[in-house]
Amino acid sequence: MPKFIDVHSGFVGITQDQLSAAHQRDLDIQAAEGVTFTNAWLDPVSGKAFCLSEGPDKEAVQRVHEKAGHPAEAIYEVPVEV
Amino acid sequence: MPKFIDVHSGFVGITQDQLSAAHQRDLDIQAAEGVTFTNAWLDPVSGKAFCLSEGPDKEAVQRVHEKAGHPAEAIYEVPVEV
Numbered sequence A, B: 001m002p003k004f005i006d007v008h009s010g011f012v013g014i015t016q017d018q019l020s021a022a023h024q025r026d027l028d029i030q031a032a033e034g035v036t037f038t039n040a041w042l043d044p045v046s047g048k049a050f051c052l053s054e055g056p057d058k059e060a061v062q063r064v065h066e067k068a069g070h071p072a073e074a075i076y077e078v079p080v081e082v
Helices: A016-033 A058-067 B016-033 B058-067
Strands: A003-008 A036-043 A048-054 A074-077 B003-008 B036-043 B048-054 B074-077
Touching: A003 A058, A003 B036, A016 A036, A016 A048, A016 A058, A036 B003, A036 B074, A058 A074, A074 B036, B003 B058, B016 B036, B016 B048, B016 B058, B058 B074
Parallel strands: none
Antiparallel strands: A003 A048, A003 A074, A036 A048, B003 B048, B003 B074, B036 B048
16 A cells, blocks of 8 residues: 655644644544555644555545645655665 | 654655665764664655654754765654654
């Protein structure tokens, strides 16, 4: 299954609880798109967030994020990894 | 130890072996800066790469990448994670 890293902006000042809640909204609906979000990392100073996921394609990843209310600004398929 | 995600551009067409070699150059010198690179993900189509690391600060992470010949275009401290 392809892996993806997606990037969000605008999460300035977001707390651990808020990130967990946002991530949970993805988890709650991801199965319908065949996507599995595995990690999310957030810089609350710049507001940048990065999610790692597996799924069929970028569009499926974005559909989950859109339905959860936080569309990604960019999604990259990352088939090369160390 | 703080965690960081750093972003690189320009790695269009980079292969698994090339990413492994570039990552190894970081690993070979990271101890001097107290940095540990744990993961790197690459999209060879867009040329974007993302590294996850732990270290004392962003500047230490960048010094390793600079000495290895591939400075990051941005480094984010990511204290919030799920």
